[in-house]
Amino acid sequence: QVQLVQSEAEATKPGASVRVSCEASGYNFYDYGFHWVRQAPGQGLEWMGWINPITGERSYGASVRGRATLTTDANTNTVSWELRSLISGDTAVYYCARGISLDTWGQGTLVTVS
């Protein structure tokens, strides 16, 4: 079945960088793009970015533009999200999600910045 499996939780300090990965399985990796979404503790969903694995086209949300990089690796069917210059406000659960409609979500990765 279609599945997105994310990397484990990360704890890091302000000013550092973090990388979260999302491995796709159960479908053709190139058939869908990926969104990244985060959810701070007790807050709503915030869109972070999008990548098309075929074209490499990317788009980033305003709150992370200039600090974030999305990449894909078709050899491992993995999309990765890197966020630099972390601040405490970046503490959140980060999700990857598949396609135009975000029809499948990863289990989430907690990133704690303190």
Next chain:
Amino acid sequence: QSALTQPRSVSGSPGQSVTISCTGTSANIGNPGSDYVFWYQQHPGKVPRLLISNVRQRPAGVPDRFSGSRSGNTASLTISGLQPDDEAHYYCASYGGGLNFVFGSGTHVTVV
């Protein structure tokens, strides 16, 4: 501040219907050239789940008690025959120009 406005909470009794509104602009919800309006359900501590895509389409496995609609710059999610398990947060979402995606502020549904 979210670009899409939802009521903070709605409530209903089992068996009743509730409707959640989602107000945006002509650049997202009301874009006449796009049907990209989505609704997601999230139970506490769980992963969001796609409920409605393209304004009114239900993915496989979503009960027909959930229905979506749109009028102008406002989209709506109606839950009919409210059940205790429907108690959750609901988020609308849309594309707001190019590949930029935007979520609503979220609505908590309480089954009283």
